[in-house]
Amino acid sequence: MFSSKEQLEKRTGPYGIGRFSYLQSLVTEYQDTTSDEAKKETLANLANFAYDPINYEHLRKLNVLDLFLDALEEANEKFVEFAIGGICNACLDKQNKDYILKNDGVRLVTRCISSPNEDTVLSAITTLMYLMTPTSKQEITAFPIVECMLRFSQSKNKKLSNLAQVFLEDYCSKEQIQEARRVQQELIKSSTLENSQTTEAHKQANESLTFS
Known part of the structure; x- marks a missing residue:
């Protein structure tokens, strides 16, 4: 269940001090590391942060949604699993949903339903339902x-x-x-x-x- 604004401020302060910097460090690590294991761990962390509404603005500023969408086209199934998990979490927010839809999100997510990874398929189906709008329904x-x-x-x-x-x-x-x-x-x-x-x-x- 999502927290109220007051509850979120109690947890992190009115400006979410420290969160942006930490998320920025994760994005930098993902982009700079040459280790697939490190990339997977970082991507999984970002996907988990995408669950909390207090992080949505930070994630948009850091272009994490683009990072998730790009990772859906990786050959490594684990990258795809964590990326679709992140998108599934983030697209509950209207701004995030609109961004994903405008950036070929339905096509990219649809490709995931043929994955051999059960978690990826389940997340993809759930994401398609979350992305449903009067405009996107025909495609979905x-x-x-x-x-x-x-x-x-x-x-x-x-x-x-x-x-x-x-x-x-x-x-x-x-x-x-x-x-x-x-x-x-x-x-x-x-x-x-x-x-x-x-x-x-x-x-x-x-x-x-x-x-x-």
């Missing part, structure tokens, strides 16, 4: 995403299936879901037919070898 509920959520909703992983189901129920129309189901069924039929034809071809080839 585009057919490929709806179809992906439909597959996730059928997963044996309860966390994933429950979250995907919330996405479908809260943000997608019945028509969108029906169309995704129709395409899935066609793909299943096509795959079944292809396998059947392959099996028959192998059978005929074996029979040909037997009688030759």
